Amino acid sequence: MKSTLRTTLMATLLAAASSLALAQHSGHSPAVSPSAAPPAAAAPGALPWAEAEVRRVDAGAGAVTLRHGDIRNLDMPPMTMVFKARNPAILNGIKAGDKVRFTADQINGTYTVLSIEPRP
Numbered sequence: 001m002k003s004t005l006r007t008t009l010m011a012t013l014l015a016a017a018s019s020l021a022l023a024q025h026s027g028h029s030p031a032v033s034p035s036a037a038p039p040a041a042a043a044p045g046a047l048p049w050a051e052a053e054v055r056r057v058d059a060g061a062g063a064v065t066l067r068h069g070d071i072r073n074l075d076m077p078p079m080t081m082v083f084k085a086r087n088p089a090i091l092n093g094i095k096a097g098d099k100v101r102f103t104a105d106q107i108n109g110t111y112t113v114l115s116i117e118p119r120p
């Protein structure tokens with residue numbers, strides 16, 4: 001009796017969990033109307049690439065100086081400036097003079113590079 005109740009409870013929890021996962025998954029489905037999508041700042045994958053030339057890499061500080069083009073999501077015109085790397089490891093293999101593309105966002109008031117890679 002007791003074990004039957006527990007089994008039923010487990011099944012209910014599992015069903016609830018899987019329907020929740022399903023709901024979250026469908027939220028990212030392309031079938032969802034674009035007007036219902038959250039602003040571009042939400043997911044790193046949603047940020048537009050910007051182009052830049054690397055001026056300086058400060059691996060110790062986890063910072064990189066970029067002479068960048070337009071950054072559409074930040075409404076920023078071309079300029080040279082320092083960005084923090086959200087994960088300093090993404091600066092491995094990047095050096096001054098490299099032509100790169102990158103995504104950036106303003107995180108806690110700091111312009112932060114989320115991803116960076118050699119320009120294709």
Ligand SMILES: [Cu+2]
Nearest residue numbers: 076079080081
């Ligand atoms: Cu800038």
